[in-house]
Amino acid sequence: MFDQLFFGYCALMITTSGILAISLRNPVHCVLMVLVLFFHMAGLYLTLQAEFLAAVQIIVYAGAILVLYLFVLFLVSIRQELQLDAFIPNPWVGRIIAVGLGAGLIYVIPAFTLGEKGAWPLAAIEELTHTKALGQELFTTSLLPFEIAGLILLVALIGGLVLARREEVGSVVNEGDAVPQGNAQGKDQEVVS
């Protein structure tokens, strides 16, 4: 009973803070909403007996990554908002689609049946402790995905650097091109990515 109540609370908070994070105007408030979201995610992991993941969620996401975001926000003062033309100007179209999608997904939930059990029943995890089970799984069965994820981080780093760095002056001759208009654009993108 308590588990279900706790899950309901966490789910509600995650949804609310997620919606607030994308709809608030002030970027700092958005980041703080994401912080709330991450804490409740950690709560969900706890209900699933994944205490290591919960700790990592708080230390890495809430502790490191969000602080990094805040630093970026403070260093790059975004004075003007970047305006993009919406593909579909009327916001209600999007909202109706979103609500419809949500309703559809809730509608199919009763039909959900659990598939076959994995290699790690709860008892085995409790015996071995979650951290150890996770480590073993990560470095044996899921070795390939793990390495690809590492590569993705490398690529993201290179991509971020390329977008954020200043155009070299002189090394690339570029006749007939317009005057460089500063690299504010590049920085804006960096925030997004």
Place this chain on the structure above:
Amino acid sequence: MISTVTVNWADVGPILPELLLISIGVLLIGLDLFSPRQRQILPWLTVVGCLTALAMIMGSRPSISFGGMFLTDGFSVFFKSICLVGVILTTLMSEHFRRIIAMPQGEYYSLLVFSAVGMLIMASAGDLMVLYLGLELMALPVYALVGLHKKENRTSEAAIKYFLMGGFASALLLFGMSLVYGLTGTTDIGRIGELINSLHLTNNPALLAALSLLLAGFCFKVAVAPFHLWTPDVYEGAPTVVTAFMSVGPKVAGFAIFSRVLFFGLPQLHDHWGPVLAVLALLTMAVGNITALCQQSLKRMLAYSAIAHAGYALLGLLAGTTEGISATMTYLFIYMFMNMGAFAILMLLATPGQPHESIEDCKGLAARSPIAAALMLVFLFSLTGIPPTAGFIGKFYLLKAAFAAGYTMTVVGAVLFSAISAYFYLRVVRYMYMTDPQQNSTLQYSPGMIVALGLCLIGVVGLGLFPGSLLDWAARALL
């Protein structure tokens, strides 16, 4: 208790081409940093690396490694070959395009190669996790490549749009995958198919919801209407060479995972996804071809034509038969050559500071440069699907497969829209041959560009006249 796990080195064999490309990618950045004077070797290093990887992949034996996560079968080899040839063609053209806009070289080629690694992983993925990670590995470098030319606002806007849309599509895809995982308890694509049978999930509403989320995600990635809205802006805003790459590489890799999941993972649901894809294919062809009619910018027209061609490629997929999938594969192979060729001519027209992207700029091209005009003529004929070019062969087998599977109305629609597409492709031909030139500057060819155009021409004409070996290969790939 500490248990050591022995590394299974036999598993490393099949991923050697990927490892080679990763080291090339790192090497490219290193060379760019430490010997900036030798930058002209970077494109050639990329080409040599891709060619080596291609040779390794062609020579590889079918295998299953990492517990079914990485498959080296005929299907993956075929798609990997398309992607690698696409990367090679892009690299060959890049040298020319660099004269028009300045781009940081080392990073550019490196991102290209990393994106290629992502595509190879996607083509080989036998597990939803690897499939998704490959997709992200492919997409992230492309987001950066689109935004590489920072002096133009258009490209920055395109990069942001592409990034946000791509992220959204990934979220839909992940949601669908997680539902599938919950219902079956496995992420192994082959096993999912078996479990759907044994657990009697075929008509489960939750599985159908998962299927629709997956379809939406895939359609976003391959730009199928109504999920195509990002395509024209992004294709138009990106540097032309990146557009050429995007319209081939990510799209082909997207079709690889699309067919892998639907055909190998969810074949029992064909009754559900077949008709949906038939409607989407018709809609895509309608939107792509009809909107292309009224475009004044050649680049934007080619963007809409790329959307329309995604619709054609769906025709084989929706049939859900071996014959259909191999028709889609053949078509994508041919599409790569003709689309790359058309974009290459667009790049030839551009001059520093002046993109020359409108259809007006083609006026009198035949008088200015007969060779470029003749090449463009061949590529446009092929895109329309006029025999004896390869485009006709590709379309013919797609229509045949869809017809054999019973989608008569879709086939009729596809033929009609093909006829409509002739108008805007041939309008360019008319401008090239039947109007007077507006400017007299001659076009300059770089060695790489000549090789790339030559390859595209050989692909379009050669495969049009002698399609047998390609058709054989595509048919054998699925055995």
